[in-house]
Amino acid sequence: AGWLADETPRLDSSVKGSAFEPTSPRATEPVVGPERTVDGFAKAFLDELNFEAGVALKRSTTTDQYLALARTIRGYLMADWLRTAERRRQNPTKMVGYLSAEYLLGRQMGNSLLATDLGDIAEQAMTSLGLDFNLLRAQEIEPGLGNGGLGRLAACFIDSLASMDVPSIGYGIRYEYGIFRQTFEEGRQVEVPDAWLSLGAPWEFPHPDRAVQVNFGGTTEQYIDGDGRTRPRWLPAWNVQGIPYHYMVPGYQNGVVNTLRLWSARATQEFDLEIFNSGDYAEAVRAQTFAENISKVLYPEDSTPQGRELRLQQQYFFVACSLKDFIDRTLEEDFDLTRLDERIIFQLNDTHPVIAIPEMMRLLMDEHDMEWAAAWEVTSKCFAYTCHTLLPEALEVWPVELMTRLLPRHMEIIYRINEEFLDTVREAFPGDELRVRRMSVIQEHPERAVRMANLATVAGVKVNGVAALHSELLRDKLLPDFAALWPNKFTNVTNGVTPRRFIRLANQQLSTLITDTIGPGWETDLERLRELEPYADDAAFTESFRQVKQANKDRLRSILSQRDGIELPEHAMLDVMVKRLHEYKRQTLKLLHIVSMYDDITSGRVRREDVVPRTFVFGAKAAPGYFMAKEIIFLINSVAKTIAQDPRVTDLMAVAFPANYNVTLANKLIPAADLSEQISLAGKEASGTGNMKFALNGALTIGTDDGANVEIRELVGDENFFLFGMLEPEVAALADRGYTPSSFYESNPALKRAIDLLASGHFTGGDRSLAAPVVDDLLYKDRFMALADFQSYLDAQARVDAAYRDVDGWTRSAVLNVARSGFFSSDRSMRDYLDRIWMPKS
Numbered sequence: 001a002g003w004l005a006d007e008t009p010r011l012d013s014s015v016k017g018s019a020f021e022p023t024s025p026r027a028t029e030p031v032v033g034p035e036r037t038v039d040g041f042a043k044a045f046l047d048e049l050n051f052e053a054g055v056a057l058k059r060s061t062t063t064d065q066y067l068a069l070a071r072t073i074r075g076y077l078m079a080d081w082l083r084t085a086e087r088r089r090q091n092p093t094k095m096v097g098y099l100s101a102e103y104l105l106g107r108q109m110g111n112s113l114l115a116t117d118l119g120d121i122a123e124q125a126m127t128s129l130g131l132d133f134n135l136l137r138a139q140e141i142e143p144g145l146g147n148g149g150l151g152r153l154a155a156c157f158i159d160s161l162a163s164m165d166v167p168s169i170g171y172g173i174r175y176e177y178g179i180f181r182q183t184f185e186e187g188r189q190v191e192v193p194d195a196w197l198s199l200g201a202p203w204e205f206p207h208p209d210r211a212v213q214v215n216f217g218g219t220t221e222q223y224i225d226g227d228g229r230t231r232p233r234w235l236p237a238w239n240v241q242g243i244p245y246h247y248m249v250p251g252y253q254n255g256v257v258n259t260l261r262l263w264s265a266r267a268t269q270e271f272d273l274e275i276f277n278s279g280d281y282a283e284a285v286r287a288q289t290f291a292e293n294i295s296k297v298l299y300p301e302d303s304t305p306q307g308r309e310l311r312l313q314q315q316y317f318f319v320a321c322s323l324k325d326f327i328d329r330t331l332e333e334d335f336d337l338t339r340l341d342e343r344i345i346f347q348l349n350d351t352h353p354v355i356a357i358p359e360m361m362r363l364l365m366d367e368h369d370m371e372w373a374a375a376w377e378v379t380s381k382c383f384a385y386t387c388h389t390l391l392p393e394a395l396e397v398w399p400v401e402l403m404t405r406l407l408p409r410h411m412e413i414i415y416r417i418n419e420e421f422l423d424t425v426r427e428a429f430p431g432d433e434l435r436v437r438r439m440s441v442i443q444e445h446p447e448r449a450v451r452m453a454n455l456a457t458v459a460g461v462k463v464n465g466v467a468a469l470h471s472e473l474l475r476d477k478l479l480p481d482f483a484a485l486w487p488n489k490f491t492n493v494t495n496g497v498t499p500r501r502f503i504r505l506a507n508q509q510l511s512t513l514i515t516d517t518i519g520p521g522w523e524t525d526l527e528r529l530r531e532l533e534p535y536a537d538d539a540a541f542t543e544s545f546r547q548v549k550q551a552n553k554d555r556l557r558s559i560l561s562q563r564d565g566i567e568l569p570e571h572a573m574l575d576v577m578v579k580r581l582h583e584y585k586r587q588t589l590k591l592l593h594i595v596s597m598y599d600d601i602t603s604g605r606v607r608r609e610d611v612v613p614r615t616f617v618f619g620a621k622a623a624p625g626y627f628m629a630k631e632i633i634f635l636i637n638s639v640a641k642t643i644a645q646d647p648r649v650t651d652l653m654a655v656a657f658p659a660n661y662n663v664t665l666a667n668k669l670i671p672a673a674d675l676s677e678q679i680s681l682a683g684k685e686a687s688g689t690g691n692m693k694f695a696l697n698g699a700l701t702i703g704t705d706d707g708a709n710v711e712i713r714e715l716v717g718d719e720n721f722f723l724f725g726m727l728e729p730e731v732a733a734l735a736d737r738g739y740t741p742s743s744f745y746e747s748n749p750a751l752k753r754a755i756d757l758l759a760s761g762h763f764t765g766g767d768r769s770l771a772a773p774v775v776d777d778l779l780y781k782d783r784f785m786a787l788a789d790f791q792s793y794l795d796a797q798a799r800v801d802a803a804y805r806d807v808d809g810w811t812r813s814a815v816l817n818v819a820r821s822g823f824f825s826s827d828r829s830m831r832d833y834l835d836r837i838w839m840p841k842s
């Protein structure tokens, strides 16, 4: 028996080519998926359950069934995945490498069913087996590998890239714990770990055989190489392994499946073995835990930097894995690295992956023998940087001390990049040492530290902001010195959202109405929504449109009742503010409006019959260490509870704050909303993307002149948008004059009443101290000028009420919001990135 002799394991550590390179000599296997029929699906499902999981249907749990269903669906994507990879390998062209520390993916099943157009077949197959399809779908725990807008944007972008068949790969981190699950205890946020992998992970493909080693610490030294040249080298002190986990990124019904490659950290075997052989088993296990900590948990910080050593380890870890993966495994063998920019452009999603720049220099010089000048020449063509903020305190800086300790070789490279860069500055602006200091990649005060945004701007081909206003302020206020030196480096790409997940999946009824009205195809050509404009005055269409909105509201009421035990009134305007809890976003301004409305009703200042009934919905997580944000959550919950228990108002207002706002809940909430709250202080919200989702689902926006609100208003028209508040230059002028919130409090009776009522303890069981942190901050600090915008906000809310009373007028505006928001498809964003940054024509 010859096969008995062939048992010696052959270790193959030289895996070459991208993920699915067949190791057999057969270059292409004919890949066929399971049959696209109800019976074929049911059979594939039973095969998964019986032969992969080893469970009989009648003994199976809901979890077994969910896992088998997920694996069945992914089976249908597999052939397309293999084919896409093969096609790209056969015809290597320039690729996009999206480097992002966050991907807020949301549930995978619905999206996969939509991409494969298997929804009906899958549902019927489950029914034929006596299973509840929707119950199974509800089992999925969404991968919450991101905090908010930045992570969700990355997820929308990879969806668009696949739907547009752009050769691309997403690189990131497979956090074992994603964004925490939020619960409330006595109205206060309590964080629970998000063990999203605990019941199995049917959407991922681990490849431990393709591990990559990542080094840390130690020192550098000079040595003489074979050609007698003095060269630097890194003598690292410790290392870990990065294990790639692959996720399918299906395009929308186009046979394309791209890859998202997320890295998980593991202790290296040598490390392990050495200690193990010394007899210290406990120490070996400890070392493993230490290594695996790197990808253990997502930092739950949003729009604030987290200057922790582990965070820098995470950043370098995933970036080092990704660059190595691309150069050693994805690129053709022996490709001339001086032409690397012909094969890849890495987009840096915020400063989190910026350490990739010195890492690329290190790889090219220390591992591929390139000289500095050649390495810099090509490195400075391979990266582009997207900035997502305007708050200067949110830009990452890493202490030189930490950087030197963790990545000594990179620190050397950064110094040299900076030296040469500062020479350029001195040449362009002779004698201007102040400017040199401002632009330096290294800051000197309050401690020596590396400014990651400066590094990205120096090395990047382009720097972009995420909405027109933001890109302008980024260029003129945040990085004006760089803009003076390199005016052409700066560009804008306004954010977008995927219409597949946020219209087709989230709002099936609206999607059907749209398709019935303008025909199919708008999901990948969203400007076609314009064709709805004439129907804004069509009685039959607007009636259907209203019915869709009402159905979405009814669905939401039943979800909130089941999910959170929140009972909402049947007929009321649904006024929604969902986003991370942040002072600049001004949830407190919304709260002041609610308290003011409550006060007007209870004090008899307005007649009950003049009140437009409203349901206010909040959804927001606060960073666990963000004291004020957590106090604001507590106060919102306190106000919600008091209002719910006050019979004087319960028929006119309700406040709901369902816990754990996430992508899954967003998909239920947004389609139901009448009014979208986008009320940040002008100049502070870089873009916002929730604002786009609401407009596309037929909510009207009440908003400041900030971020992408500006472009939404321009497109939908002033008369279909409720604008309020100071403009950015007015904000800047007020800040310069010196802002004193108490003067607004003293001079505005309505504002004074609202704040006094909040402060009185009325909403906090008579305990004034419980409201004090928020109230005192508003009165004496109010960094984001909520009080200055209060009156303007109230006036706009009065306009909202008046508009809502005119049912036809409101519907008309809502339809026009949908029809005119096609610009906000992330497909358009991707086209802009391609044209302006990744593959410019000129």
Ligand code: GLG
Residues within 6 Å of the ligand: 148, 149, 150, 151, 153, 302, 303, 388, 389, 466, 495, 685, 686, 687, 688, 689, 707
């Ligand atoms: C940021 C900004 C948002 C922006 C998002 C995506 O705060 O305004 O829409 O990125 O660009 N940190 C974020 O979530």
